[in-house]
Amino acid sequence: EAGVTQFPSHSVIEKGQTVTLRCDPISGHDNLYWYRRVMGKEIKFLLHFVKESKQDESGMPNNRFLAERTGGTYSTLKVQPAELEDSGVYFCASSLLAGGLSGANVLTFGAGSRLTVL
Amino acid sequence: AQKITQTQPGMFVQEKEAVTLDCTYDTSDPSYGLFWYKQPSSGEMIFLIYQGSYDQQNATEGRYSLNFQKARKSANLVISASQLGDSAMYFCAMREASMEYGNKLVFGAGTILRVKS
Numbered sequence: 001e002a003g004v005t006q007f008p009s010h011s012v013i014e015k016g017q018t019v020t021l022r023c024d025p026i027s028g029h030d031n032l033y034w035y036r037r038v039m040g041k042e043i044k045f046l047l048h049f050v051k052e053s054k055q056d057e058s059g060m061p062n063n064r065f066l067a068e069r070t071g072g073t074y075s076t077l078k079v080q081p082a083e084l085e086d087s088g089v090y091f092c093a094s095s096l097l098a099g100g101l102s103g104a105n106v107l108t109f110g111a112g113s114r115l116t117v118l
Numbered sequence: 119a120q121k122i123t124q125t126q127p128g129m130f131v132q133e134k135e136a137v138t139l140d141c142t143y144d145t146s147d148p149s150y151g152l153f154w155y156k157q158p159s160s161g162e163m164i165f166l167i168y169q170g171s172y173d174q175q176n177a178t179e180g181r182y183s184l185n186f187q188k189a190r191k192s193a194n195l196v197i198s199a200s201q202l203g204d205s206a207m208y209f210c211a212m213r214e215a216s217m218e219y220g221n222k223l224v225f226g227a228g229t230i231l232r233v234k235s
Contacts, residue, residue: 043225098221109163
């Protein structure tokens with residue numbers, strides 16, 4: 001089974017430009033998540049999709065970030081306009097189930113998209 | 119608020135020896151789950167092991183075991199018989215069950231493990 005795929009693996013842009021990150025979850029996983037790790041900090045939750053609906057977007061830092069999941073398949077995360085503090089690694093993850101304490105609700109992560117804003 | 123603390127920024131271990139990576143957590147919720155992930159240089163986060171707060175036994179997965187001490191709020195990862203391929207960053211994470219429908223994980227800062235030959 002294919003894992004979670006993220007594209008691009010690395011993006012270098014200038015402050016003020018726009019970047020769009022893409023995530024393809026594991027086929028059949030209704031739950032899709034975005035996390036990010038900015039330099040020197042912990043990995044932080046951004047948001048959670050269930051199919052095409054945003055279940056929880058409490059971690060989105062500001063309105064420069066827009067996540068979409070049209071059709072409930074792949075997801076995009078757009079940063080517009082990008083700022084220096086947005087540099088970091090953006091992880092996407094998916095899971096079959098969500099919530100509760102079951103170990104079956106394990107998140108499978110992608111390799112991340114490294115964003116560098118100059 | 120939930121918090122995960124990994125106090126070891128970096129660790130070295132000799133090949134074939136065992137190593138313990140520390141993780142302490144803080145939560146007011148009696149129901150929670152604890153995870154360990156491995157991130158090799160390739161970048162992908164690989165799930166290693168899970169422990170539920172009500173699990174009576176410590177979780178084990180092959181060479182990985184979780185030393186769960188609930189009263190001390192610690193969930194240390196033990197890797198037995200270390201291999202060169204174990205060199206990676208290791209993250210401890212927690213999920214509270216109080217969320218009605220979610221999978222929001224709180225991560226620690228990570229520990230870099232280097233296995234020496």
